[in-house]
Amino acid sequence: MAEKNIRERIKEVAVEHFNSNGYHGTTIRNIAKDVNCSLPMIYYYYNNKKELFDEIIKKEYFDLLKRQAALLRTNSIIDFYTKFVYDLNFLSNYEKKVYRLGIKVYLSFDGDEELMEIMDEWEKTILPRHYQILKPYLKNTDNDIGIVRTLVHLLETLIESIVVKNRFLPEEEIQEEISIVLRGCE
Amino acid sequence: MAEKNIRERIKEVAVEHFNSNGYHGTTIRNIAKDVNCSLPMIYYYYNNKKELFDEIIKKEYFDLLKRQAALLRTNSIIDFYTKFVYDLNFLSNYEKKVYRLGIKVYLSFDGDEELMEIMDEWEKTILPRHYQILKPYLKNTDNDIGIVRTLVHLLETLIESIVVKNRFLPEEEIQEEISIVLRGCE
DNA sequence: ATATACTCTTAACGAACGTTAGATATGGGG
DNA sequence: CCCCATATCTAACGTTCGTTAAGAGTATAT
Missing domain, CATH: 1.10.10.60 (Homeodomain-like)
Known part of the structure; x- marks a missing residue:
């Protein structure tokens, strides 16, 4: 040992x-x-190279995603999403790299078809999950789903900036962008 | 021959x-x-493998970006950006793959440091360019830059959906999301 | 017809890869 | 003290990689 x-x-x-x-x-x-x-x-x-790679994605990456999704909600929806993104700045280097690797597989830039399928399954849960979170704040207009979709798309880029490009995003910038999309909500 | x-x-x-x-x-x-x-x-x-890779990024990818950036503007700013994204659906398979490869290097998922630096230079031009385009439509409030930044971030994800994930994005969806960010402009 | 320049091939080089066989070290239980 | 399981090593296997040497085929110019 x-x-x-x-x-x-x-x-x-x-x-x-x-x-x-x-x-x-x-x-x-x-x-x-x-x-x-x-x-x-x-x-x-x-056992081999692929098993090592698989364990990183299947265990480390998805554990990280679940830990992240279990974040407690604050009273303001904008603050909630701001915190959600902002906290990524302070992941450990190891966690950031696991995250980055996961995104790489998610975009099918690496990994194999089996891992891609797992990612596809996960992706399908994203929109409904955020729709549930946002539901109480939406105004029941006909572009509710559009707002959720836009927010999720924005979040994706913000996450990429922090985790993939390794930038630090200040809290105000994150809040500003999320506010623009959620303008009118809450 | x-x-x-x-x-x-x-x-x-x-x-x-x-x-x-x-x-x-x-x-x-x-x-x-x-x-x-x-x-x-x-x-x-x-001459070698790397030269082949470099030519694809340095010539093919950046030629594609420039061709894209030279798109004519329509009278509505929302239509302009909608068209900008929507047209990506109809790139040839070859062009889509070049684009995808470029994004891969842009996110430093592939390629080497030299190519990364070229990408960084390009990235610096993105925000100012869109600010120039959007300027006439902005209302001179203090979150003008925020709107530009949010739009660019949204565009990034939309482009990735089409080019990297190889999805087809319907025109209405694109327009809806862009409208949400540019809501109030024009 | 012969020389020259371009296009393309077969065959091989050395290096690096993923993986494994087999031996050695280590440490606790009888 | 010896046995056995676990942890670790050295050395090598066969394969594939990027790259090149050396020359064959073909067209054009003189």
């Missing part, structure tokens, strides 16, 4: 490498080098 | 492969196989 659980160390380093170089650009040798262990050590904990 | 300019055929097939498998997942051998030519043929027209 090394200083830290080696299995976890491997996963952490793997996230880094998959993130920077993609699935095919990442080599088991380089991961081993950064973990400071021998090459077959990785095969001791993971 | 083959049926078509072989150099162009190679580029077309390369776009396909880089798109599906990323830079590292793409092999010169597989490109050659799909082009129906021998492997060194590719080295006859391109």
Whole structure:
């Protein structure tokens, strides 16, 4: 047993490498080098390269999404979404990279078809979920769904800015943009 | 000389492969196989793999962006942006793949640092350009820049939906979302 | 007809890859 | 003290990769 659980160390380093170089650009040798262990050590904990990648997406990424979705609601809907996005700024580097990797698979820039299908299933839940959250604040006009869709689209770009492009988004900017879309609500 | 300019055929097939498998997942051998030519043929027209990738991004992708930016303006600003996005639905498959590949590099999911820098330069021009376009329609309130930023963010997601996720976005949906952000303008 | 320039091929190079076989170290239970 | 399971290593396997050397086929110009 090394200083830290080696299995976890491997996963952490793997996230880094998959993130920077993609699935095919990442080599088991380089991961081993950064973990400071021998090459077959990785095969001791993971059956193969794909299994390592899969665990990151299926466990780490989706755990992160669920943790995020369980955020408590504040009394203002605009504040809620602002906080939702703003807090992403303060994810750990590891979490940000897992998130980034997930988005990469979500956009089918990496991973395989099996992972893509899992992502598609998740995507279908997004709109209804936010519709439920926003429902009490909507004014029952005929473009309610349009507002939800627009907000979700905006959120997607904001998340990408923070997580994928690694920018820091100030709270006021986030609030301003969300307010523009939700203008009239609440 | 083959049926078509072989150099162009190679580029077309390369776009396909880089798109599906990323830079590292793409092999010169597989490109050659799909082009129906021998492997060194590719080295006859391109010095190496990276040069082939670079030409696609530096020439094809940016040519596409410039062609797109040169769109004529209609009299309504909402119609202008709606058309801007809606027309993406009808890009050729080749153009869509080039676009997708460009976005992949833009999000630094592929490519190298040199290409990333070129992208960063381009990105800096985006906000000012749209501010110029929107200027006559803005009401000189203190969140003018916020509206421009929100619109650009929304456009980004819409473009991604069509080009990256390969969805078809109906004109009404696009118009609805843009209207929500530009609500009050014009 | 012969030389020259362009187009394209077969065959191979060395390097790097994912993966595995087999041995060694380590540490607790009988 | 020895046994056995777990943890880790060195060394190698076969495959595939990017790239190139060397030359064959073909058309044009002299």
